[in-house]
Amino acid sequence: MAETLPLFPLNTVLLPGATLPLHVFEPRYRQLTVDLVTGAVPDREFGVVAVREGWAPDDDGIAGLHTVGCTAVLRDVQRLPDGRFDLVTRGARRFRLIDLDADSKPYLVGSIEPLPDAPEGDAAAAEVVRMLSAAARAAHRRYCAAAWKAGEWAEPEADVEPGQLPHVLASDCLLPIADRQRLLELTSPVERLRLVRALLARETGLLSELGAVPAPITTYAVDHSVN
Numbered sequence: 050m051a052e053t054l055p056l057f058p059l060n061t062v063l064l065p066g067a068t069l070p071l072h073v074f075e076p077r078y079r080q081l082t083v084d085l086v087t088g089a090v091p092d093r094e095f096g097v098v099a100v101r102e103g104w105a106p107d108d109d110g111i112a113g114l115h116t117v118g119c120t121a122v123l124r125d126v127q128r129l130p131d132g133r134f135d136l137v138t139r140g141a142r143r144f145r146l147i148d149l150d151a152d153s154k155p156y157l158v159g160s161i162e163p164l165p166d167a168p169e170g171d172a173a174a175a176e177v178v179r180m181l182s183a184a185a186r187a188a189h190r191r192y193c194a195a196a197w198k199a200g201e202w203a204e205p206e207a208d209v210e211p212g213q214l215p216h217v218l219a220s221d222c223l224l225p226i227a228d229r230q231r232l233l234e235l236t237s238p239v240e241r242l243r244l245v246r247a248l249l250a251r252e253t254g255l256l257s258e259l260g261a262v263p264a265p266i267t268t269y270a271v272d273h274s275v276n
Contacts, residue, residue, distance in 0.1 A: 051160050051161065051162050052160075052161055053150075053159065053160055053161070054096045054120065054144070054158070055081050055085075055090055055095040055096065055154065055157070055158055056095065056096045056098055056118075056146075056149075056158065056159045057071070057096065057097050057098075057121070058098050058099075058100050058106045058114055058157065059097055059099065059100065060099070061097075061099065061226060061229075062119075062226055062229035062233055063097040063121055064219060064229065064233060065142065065213060065216045066140055066213055066217055067139070067140045067216065068137065068139055068140075068220075069097065069138045069140065070136065070138075071134075071136040071138060072134075072135055073136060074133045076155065077155040078156060079132060079133070080154075080156065081155075081156045082126060082134045082136065085126075094120050094121070094141065095120065095123075096118050096120050096121070096144060096146075097118055097119055097121050098115055098116075098118035098146060099118070099230055100113060100114060101113055101115060106149075107151075110151070111146065111148065111149040114146060114149075115230055116146040117145055117233055118143070118146060118161075118233075119141070119142065119143050119144070119233060120141045120143075121141065122138060122141050123136060123137075123138055124137045124138060124139050125137040140216075142163060143163070143165075143233060144161040144164055145162050145163075146159050146160075147160045166212050166236050166238055167236045167237050169237070169239060174239070177239060178211045178238060178239060181239060181242035181243060182211050182214055184242075185218055185242050185246045186204075186214075188246045188250050189205070189222070189249055190204075191250075192222060192253045192256075195253045195256040195257055196222075196252075196253075196256055205217045212238035212241070214242065214245075215232055215238075215242055215245035216232070218245050219232055219245055222249065222252065224252065232244055232248075
């Protein structure tokens with residue numbers, strides 16, 4: 050069933066379970082923050098959608114946005130003396146963007162529908178998920194060893210659901226936006242596990258070849274919004 054949700058287009062992809070800090074300075078997103086805090090927007094929840102490269106939603110409308118996004122729940126807000134806001138949000142649920150309303154509010158509002166996972170089936174599928182989960186965790190450990198030679202990384206909790214595990218593993222890795230979007234759009238936990246394992250193996254190989262040591266990240270640091 051379709052619902053309406055305020056949208057915050059960004060040049061990044063929010064994954065379920067990932068933390069997203071935001072520095073809000075544009076008037077329209079200041080208003081969105083006020084609406085979230087005062088309850089004008091229910092459940093302190095808005096949608097984050099990635100902007101297509103080379104496009105602008107203000108000019109191109111829905112064509113300028115990826116149509117699969119993730120809701121962000123406001124966890125903390127600090128108002129700065131000049132009226133800007135620093136927010137801490139967390140990714141919650143995936144959705145598909147159906148339509149875009151640019152007129153009823155200062156910020157964009159989307160008509161969305163939830164994007165649940167597809168059922169995986171029988172016990173044999175559960176065993177595949179178990180093996181792929183172990184393989185994905187191992188790929189994550191190798192990536193972290195290659196990227197952060199000091200070992201400054203945290204092993205994901207053992208009780209993370211297999212469907213969420215790929216998002217958790219990807220959330221603290223330097224993956225390109227296109228790869229994060231592919232991961233977000235997959236509705237099969239099995240395919241997500243396969244994809245994140247392959248992506249981490251690729252990135253580990255690149256790091257080994259280049260001898261690069263990127264700084265570890267555990268959140269998306271976003272300091273601007275998209276005009």
